[in-house]
Amino acid sequence: MLTGAQLMCRILLEEGVDVLFGYPGGAIMPFYHALPEYPGLRHILVRHEQAAAHAADGYARASGRAGVCVATSGPGATNLVTGLATAYMDNSPVVAITGQVSRPMMGRDAFQETDIVGVTLPITKWSVLVEDITTLADTMRRAFAVARGGRPGPVLVDVPKDVQNQRIEYTPRAAAPARRAAPVVDAGALADAARLIGGAERPLILAGHGIILGNASEDLRIFAEHTGIPVITTLLGISAFPEDHPLHLGMPGMHGEVHVNRAIQRADLLIAVGMRFDDRVTGNTAGFARHAKIVHIELDPTEIGKNVPVEVPLVGDAGPILSALTRALAPRSCTAWWEEIDNSRRPPHEHFRGDIAPDTILRAIHQASGGKCSIVSDVGQHQMWVAKFFPYRRLNTHFSSGGLGAMGFAVPAAIGVHLARPDEPVWAISGDGGFQMNMQEMATMVQEGLPIKLAIFNNGYLGMVRQWQQFFHGRRYSATPIWSPDYVKLAEAYGIAGYRVEQGSQIAGAVAAALRDPGPALIEFVIEQEANVYPMIPPGASLSEVIETAPAPEPASA
Amino acid sequence: MSELHCITVVMDDKLVTLNAAVGLLRRRNLPVRSVTFGPHVTEGRSRLFAMIEADEGAAQRVALLFEKLIGVDEARAVPAADTVVRELALIRVRAPAEAYGELLDVLGLYHANVIEEGPDGLVVELTGPDTFVLSCLRAVERFGIVDVARSGAVAVERPAENPRAPTSTEASVS
Numbered sequence A: 001m002l003t004g005a006q007l008m009c010r011i012l013l014e015e016g017v018d019v020l021f022g023y024p025g026g027a028i029m030p031f032y033h034a035l036p037e038y039p040g041l042r043h044i045l046v047r048h049e050q051a052a053a054h055a056a057d058g059y060a061r062a063s064g065r066a067g068v069c070v071a072t073s074g075p076g077a078t079n080l081v082t083g084l085a086t087a088y089m090d091n092s093p094v095v096a097i098t099g100q101v102s103r104p105m106m107g108r109d110a111f112q113e114t115d116i117v118g119v120t121l122p123i124t125k126w127s128v129l130v131e132d133i134t135t136l137a138d139t140m141r142r143a144f145a146v147a148r149g150g151r152p153g154p155v156l157v158d159v160p161k162d163v164q165n166q167r168i169e170y171t172p173r174a175a176a177p178a179r180r181a182a183p184v185v186d187a188g189a190l191a192d193a194a195r196l197i198g199g200a201e202r203p204l205i206l207a208g209h210g211i212i213l214g215n216a217s218e219d220l221r222i223f224a225e226h227t228g229i230p231v232i233t234t235l236l237g238i239s240a241f242p243e244d245h246p247l248h249l250g251m252p253g254m255h256g257e258v259h260v261n262r263a264i265q266r267a268d269l270l271i272a273v274g275m276r277f278d279d280r281v282t283g284n285t286a287g288f289a290r291h292a293k294i295v296h297i298e299l300d301p302t303e304i305g306k307n308v309p310v311e312v313p314l315v316g317d318a319g320p321i322l323s324a325l326t327r328a329l330a331p332r333s334c335t336a337w338w339e340e341i342d343n344s345r346r347p348p349h350e351h352f353r354g355d356i357a358p359d360t361i362l363r364a365i366h367q368a369s370g371g372k373c374s375i376v377s378d379v380g381q382h383q384m385w386v387a388k389f390f391p392y393r394r395l396n397t398h399f400s401s402g403g404l405g406a407m408g409f410a411v412p413a414a415i416g417v418h419l420a421r422p423d424e425p426v427w428a429i430s431g432d433g434g435f436q437m438n439m440q441e442m443a444t445m446v447q448e449g450l451p452i453k454l455a456i457f458n459n460g461y462l463g464m465v466r467q468w469q470q471f472f473h474g475r476r477y478s479a480t481p482i483w484s485p486d487y488v489k490l491a492e493a494y495g496i497a498g499y500r501v502e503q504g505s506q507i508a509g510a511v512a513a514a515l516r517d518p519g520p521a522l523i524e525f526v527i528e529q530e531a532n533v534y535p536m537i538p539p540g541a542s543l544s545e546v547i548e549t550a551p552a553p554e555p556a557s558a
Numbered sequence B: 001m002s003e004l005h006c007i008t009v010v011m012d013d014k015l016v017t018l019n020a021a022v023g024l025l026r027r028r029n030l031p032v033r034s035v036t037f038g039p040h041v042t043e044g045r046s047r048l049f050a051m052i053e054a055d056e057g058a059a060q061r062v063a064l065l066f067e068k069l070i071g072v073d074e075a076r077a078v079p080a081a082d083t084v085v086r087e088l089a090l091i092r093v094r095a096p097a098e099a100y101g102e103l104l105d106v107l108g109l110y111h112a113n114v115i116e117e118g119p120d121g122l123v124v125e126l127t128g129p130d131t132f133v134l135s136c137l138r139a140v141e142r143f144g145i146v147d148v149a150r151s152g153a154v155a156v157e158r159p160a161e162n163p164r165a166p167t168s169t170e171a172s173v174s
Helices: A004-014 A026-037 A049-063 A081-089 A116-123 A133-148 A161-165 A187-199 A209-213 A217-227 A258-266 A318-328 A335-344 A358-368 A381-389 A410-420 A432-448 A463-472 A487-494 A504-516 B015-027 B056-068 B097-109 B130-143
Strands: A019-022 A042-045 A067-071 A094-100 A126-129 A155-160 A203-207 A231-233 A248-250 A269-273 A293-298 A312-315 A374-377 A426-431 A453-458 A497-501 A521-526 B003-012 B032-039 B045-054 B072-079 B083-094 B113-118 B121-128 B145-150 B154-157
Touching: A004 A026, A004 A133, A004 A161, A019 A049, A019 A410, A026 A067, A026 A094, A026 A155, A026 A161, A042 A410, A042 A432, A049 A067, A049 A081, A049 A094, A049 A410, A049 A432, A081 A094, A081 A116, A094 A116, A094 A133, A094 A161, A116 A126, A116 A155, A116 B015, A126 A133, A126 B015, A133 A155, A155 A161, A187 A269, A187 A293, A187 A312, A187 A318, A203 A217, A203 A258, A209 A217, A217 A318, A231 A258, A248 A258, A258 A335, A293 A318, A358 A381, A358 A453, A358 A504, A374 A381, A374 A410, A381 A426, A381 A453, A381 A463, A410 A426, A410 A432, A426 A432, A432 A453, A432 A487, A487 A497, A487 A521, A497 A504, A504 A521, B003 B015, B003 B056, B015 B032, B015 B045, B015 B056, B045 B056, B056 B072, B083 B130, B097 B130, B121 B130, B130 B145
Parallel strands: A019 A042, A019 A067, A067 A094, A094 A155, A126 A155, A203 A231, A203 A269, A231 A248, A269 A293, A293 A312, A374 A426, A426 A453, A453 A521, A497 A521
Antiparallel strands: B003 B045, B003 B072, B032 B045, B083 B121, B083 B145, B083 B154, B113 B121
C-alpha cells in the first residue's frame, strides 16, 4: 500500500521525471514527506513559485521532456500562474502539481484555499482536481500525456491534502499509451501546396517554434536546400535553422530587419511552418504580405485562418509534411528572388553609441563559449538584441518568453535549461527591469550549485516601454526610469562572482572570467541609457511602415 | 460573411468542463447570442448549445477549439439556417374571470398548454422559436404576466434532404 503522496512520486518516476522545481507548504506537505524516499526525484527549492513554473518551462523547452513544478495550495498555486500562462502561450509541456486543502474543507474558504483549477482553466491544456485516490494514478498519467501530446502545453493537477494521505495499492501502468497517430495529411492539399511552391517566383519559408517542438529542423533544412527558398525564423523559431546557413534570412515582424519584412511584403508565396501569425510577426494583417498566397503547415487546426487567410492548410506534423513536399517537388532555386532580396539589404545601421553596445556583448558571449551555450533571454529591448545579434548555429539554443512576454522569465527559466543541459554554459540575459523581477533565484542557484551565467543589460530604464514613450508618447518617460541595486555587491551578498562592465575593453575579460568560474556568476553591462531597438514597425502599422531612426523631439510646447 | 451559427458541444457532465467551455466562448471574443446547457441522451454526458454570430471559418474554429478541451467529445458548428431551433417558456399569467375566455383564445393561437390552474392565474407551457415565444409574451402581457421562465434555445440539424427550408424563425406566427 502506498499513500497518495508516494503514489504521486512513483508516477513521476514512471513518467521519466528526474527533477522537480517547487516550494513546500501546508497542503502539499504529505507529498514533500514522501519525496525523500524517492532519490531519483531531485527537488530544486526555488525562492518563489513563479520561478518553479518558469524553471519547469525552461527544462521542458531544453530537454523536449515534460517539466514539473510543485506548489502548495492558495498563494503557492496562484504564484504559478504567470509561468503556466507563459508555457501555454509558447506550447511548453509543463505539469504543475498543487496541493489543495482537504476535501472536507473545500468550498468553505479554508486557510490557503484557492480554486486553482478555476483560475488556471484558460491558461492550461487541462486543469484537474483529483477527487479521489482511486483516480490519482490515472489522472497523473493522463496529465503527462496531455501536456506532451499534440500541441504541447501546461497541465495542472490539484491534489487535496487528504487524498495525498489516503492509501492505495500501486498498480504499474498497464502499457505505454499508444502515441496518438498524427492526422493524415490531405493528399489533395499536399498536391496543391506543391503546385504553388513549384510555381512561385518569390516564395519564403516562415519557420516557427513548431519546427523545434516537432523535431522537424532537419526536414526543414532539406526542404529549404531542395527548393532554395529563403528561411525566415520567428522569435521562437530562432535556432530551428542555423543562422550561418546561406538560406537563412532573419527574423520578421515588429523588430525584424528591413530586408526581411520587405521580402514578406514582396513575396508571392509564404510557406508558414509551425508558426501562428502572431501580431508581432504580421503587424496590421490588412497590409500583411498582400501579394502572397499562404501555405500553412500546422499541427493545430484551430490556428488555420485565425489571423490571416490561408490558401492551402496542411494540418499535421511539420517534419513528415516537409519531407513529403520535398519528395513532391523537383529541385529548384530562387536565384532571381535571392538577388532581389540581397539588393535590398543594407549595411547594418550603427545605432549604438559608446563601446558597450549590445551587439558587441552578444558577439563576445558567442566567441567566449565557442558558440556552445544556451541563451535564455528575458523580455524587452535586450530580448530583441539577443534575438538579432547572437549567431545561433545550434538547434534549440535560444529560449524566450515569446507569446506572453513575461518579464522575469530568464533567470528562473535558465535554471531549468541548465538542469536539462548541465554540460554547457547557460546564459540568462535580462534587462535591469526583468532581472529585478526574479533575482531572488540567485539563492536557488547557490543552494543547488547551478553554475548559471547571469548577464544584465543595465540602461536604468524599462527600455522597451521607454522607447515606445520616446516614439509614440512625446518622450514622457512615465514610470520607466528604474533604480538598481549595486549588482556586484548583490552578487557578493549571494556569495557569487560579480562583474561590472563599464567600458568595451572590459567585456571579453568579464565574460571569460564568468565562464571560468565554476559557480554562478553575474555580469552587469552598463549600456547606453537611451539605446533603441531598430528597425521598428509601430504597433498596429503594416510591415511596410518602418521606423529606422528616432523621431525628432516634438517642440517643448506640445 | 457573418451569420448566426449553432454550436453544439457534447461533453461530460462535470461542472468544470462546463466552466471551461463557457470560458472558451467568453475569451474568444465572439458575439454570443445565447447559451444553453442540458443533459445529453447518453448517460453521463451533457450538451451545450451556443448561438454565435460568426463567419463560417470562425464558427468552425470555435468548434475545433471546443474539441481541444479535455472532457469534450464532439463539437459541431452549423449555420442556424440549417437547424431547427426551439425553446420552452413557462409563463405564469393572471387570469381575471372577465378575461378568462379571451386569454384561452390567445393561448390557443400559440398552441400553448395550460399546465396548472389556480384561483389567481395559470401556468402555461409554450414551445417555439424565440420570436414566437416573444410574440406570445407580448400577446398575453395585458392579462398580467407574473413570471416567465425561458429555457433558451436548443437545436438539431435539419434532415439532410431538407436543407435550408424556411426556418421556423422565418415562418409566420399564425
